[in-house]
Amino acid sequence: AIKINNTMCYNANTSTFEQRSDNKNRIDNSPQMTVSLLGQLVNVVGVNEADITIGDPGRIMPNFYYNIVHAIFPNVCYMASHGGLGRTQSTFSSVEFHWSTSAAYGKRQDYIPRSFAEADYMINFAILKSHDSGGITVCGKNHYGSLLRNPNGTLGGQKYDYYDMHTSLPVNRRGMGHYRALVDLMGHPELGGKTVLYLVDGLFAGRNWDSRPVKWNMAPFYGDWPSSVFVSQDPVAIDSVCYDFLRTEWNDYPHYDGADDYLHEAALADNPPSGTFYDPGQDGVGLASLGAHEHWNNSSSKQYSRNLGMEVGIELTSPGPADLNGDGNVDSELRASTPSPADGAMIGQAIAVLSWAPGHKAVEHDVFFGTNFDDVNNVDLFDDTGMYRGRWIEASYATEELDLYKTYYWRIDEINDLEADSPWKGDVWSFTVADHVAVELKVASSEDDAYAADSRLQNLDADYLKVGSSSSTNPRCYLSGMVFNDLNISQGAEIVSAHLKIRSYNSRLTDTVYGTIEAEAADDADAFGSFRHIGSLPMTITSVDWILEEPWSADTWYESSDIAGVIQEVVDRAGWSAGNSLTLLFSTSSEGDYRNFSSFDHHSDWSR
Helix, strand or coil, X not given: CEECCCHHHCCCCCCCCCCCHHHCCCCCCCHHHHHHHHHHHHHHHCCCHHHCEEECCCCCCCHHHHHHHHHHCCCCEEEECCCECCEEECCEEEEEECCCCHHXXXXXXEEEEHHHHCCCCEEEEEEEEEECCCEEECHHHHHHHCCCCCCCCEECCXXXXXXXXXXXXXCCCCCCCCCCHHHHHHHCXXXXXXXXXXXXXXXXXXXXXXXXXXXXXXCCCCCECCCEEEEECCHHHHHHHHHHHHHHHCCXXXXXXXXXXXXXXXXXXXXXXXXXXCCXXXXXXXXXXXXXXXXXXXXXXXXXXXXXXXXXXXXXXXXXXXXCCCCCCCCCCCCCEEEECCCCEEECCCCCEEEEECCCCCCEEEEEEECCHHHHXXXXXXXXXXXXEEEECCCEEECCCCCCCCXXXXXXXXXXXXXXXXXXXXXXXXXXXXXXXXXXXXXXXXXXXXXXXXXXXXXXXXXXXXXXXXXXXXXXEEEEEEEECXXXXXXXXXXXXXXXXXXXXXXXXXXXXXXXXXXXXXXXXXXXXXXXXXXXXXXXXXXXXXXXXXXXXXXXXXXXXXXXXXXXXXXXXXXXXXXXXXXXXXXXXXXCCEEEEECCCCCCCCEC
C-alpha cells in the first residue's frame, strides 16, 4: 500500500471527483512522481499491479491525478474516501489504534483502514510543505491522513468524539519534551511498523498546507523549483533533513518552538524527553527508537554526521553527481568540497586544522599540502618532497606549525578502492597565515535585527532598536538583537578583540543605559521572525557590560567595550564552523532609561 497526501481534495465533489475550483493548482502528490514510483515497482521490481493499493483514505482521488496514473497502470487499486468511477472506497479494519496520552481516554476508538491493515508492506509518499499548525508536513504528518476520519474528529461530514490530533501540534503545545501524536502514527505496527520506504515529493514545495507551488531561493535552487525527491528507509532521518531545508528556506512555521519536537520524541521513543510510554499497538512493550535525528552543520554545506566521517547518524547524499552546496560544481558530490579554512581565507593561527565535506563515495582521503599551487596540483602518491601527507579516514588533517605571512595550498583526493573511477582528484585550495585577521560584518536584512519589550512584542520593522528600561513595559527592560551572517572564522580560532559598533538614532541620545552584551548560545543563528522571538533565545555564559552615560550626537558611530570573550565562547562551540551566523544580544537592567540604536530599516549600512 502507498499512502499519498491528497489534503487539498477536502470538500471536493464526491460524485464527479473534481476538486473545488479554489483548490486547484495547490500542492498534493504529483501524478508524474507517482507514475515514476509505480513504474519502478511494476516494471523493475516486478510487483503485480493488482497487488498495489494507492491512495489517501480520508480524501477523494481527483480526476487530474487518477486519469493520468490509471491510464498507465489500470490494474492498481485506487483507494479513496469515496468509491466509484474506478475508485475503491476505504473502509475500517478491526485493527485498533491507540493514543499514548491520557487526553485520549474515553474517546471514540480509532481503527486502521483495511487497505493498510491488510498490506504486507507500505510506502509513505509525502509532499514537501511547511504547516501553520505543525511547523512542517512531510512523512510524519502524512500519517494524519492515515486514518479514515479527519484529525479533528470529523468523519463523513459529522463530528465524533475522537481524540483531536491537532492538540499535540506545536501551534498548541510550544516547546520541547511534549507528547506528540505523530510518534504513535509513525510507530504503529500496521503503519510505520510495516513501512519499507519513505519518499518526499519535492517536485514543487509549498509554504503552508494549502499552498500553491512556490519557488525556492536557497542554494542550490536560486529562485527555481525544488525539483527534488527525498528517499530514505528511516522515517526520522528523512523528516529531519526536510525540516532543515524547509527551515532554511522560510522564516515562519518551521521556526515554531517545538516544530522538531516529534523528531526528538521519535528518535528517543524508548525513553523520550516527554516521559511518554509510546504504545500505539497496545502490546505493553512500547516503541523502540524510530530512527536518527540531527540537524546539518550549516545551510551552506548541508553536512550530517556520516557526511563528516562519523560511523553513525544521517548522511545526505545523491545517487549521482549533484550540487547540494550550490557552488556550481555538479561533480562536487564525488569530490571533496566545502573546505575549511575557506579557499583564499586568512587565518590567524599557526597550526591549521583542515577539514572538508567528503565526496559521497569516499571512504578514505589522500591529503596533499605545500606552498606552490602548481606543485600541489600536479603531485601524486609517489611524491618524495613531503607534499603527500598520507591517506586518512577522518575528513580532517592538522598541519605542523606554519610560517606567518605565507600562503599554503592543499588538495584532497577522495578514495574508494571498490569504485573503478576512484580516486577523485580534488581542487587546489589555499589560505594565508597572518598574526591576526580582521573581520567586519554588518546586519544584512530587516529580519536580522529586532527589539522586544516583553514576550508579546517583537519589532522587526522600526527605524531604531530600543535599549534600556521603560516604565511603559512590563518587565521594564528592552532587549535588542542583531544577527551577523557568514562569519569567516574557523571553529576554535582565537578571538583577539571584538567590538559592537552601532550608529545612534536621532532621538533618545542622553539617557543612562545599563547594558550587557551577550551572544546567542547557538552553533548557527537564524534571522528573527514571528516564530523566533528574541526573548526566548539561550544566551552565552560570557557577557560584557556596556554602560551608556555620556551624551551622544545624532547619527554618529559608537563602539562597545571589547566583547572578544563573548565571540570566543560561540566559535569554540563544537558545532561552529566558518560561514555560520552569530546573534549578539543587548540586554539591560531595570535601572536608568533607554536610548535608540539605528536599525537596518533606518539605513542598511548602520549596524556592524
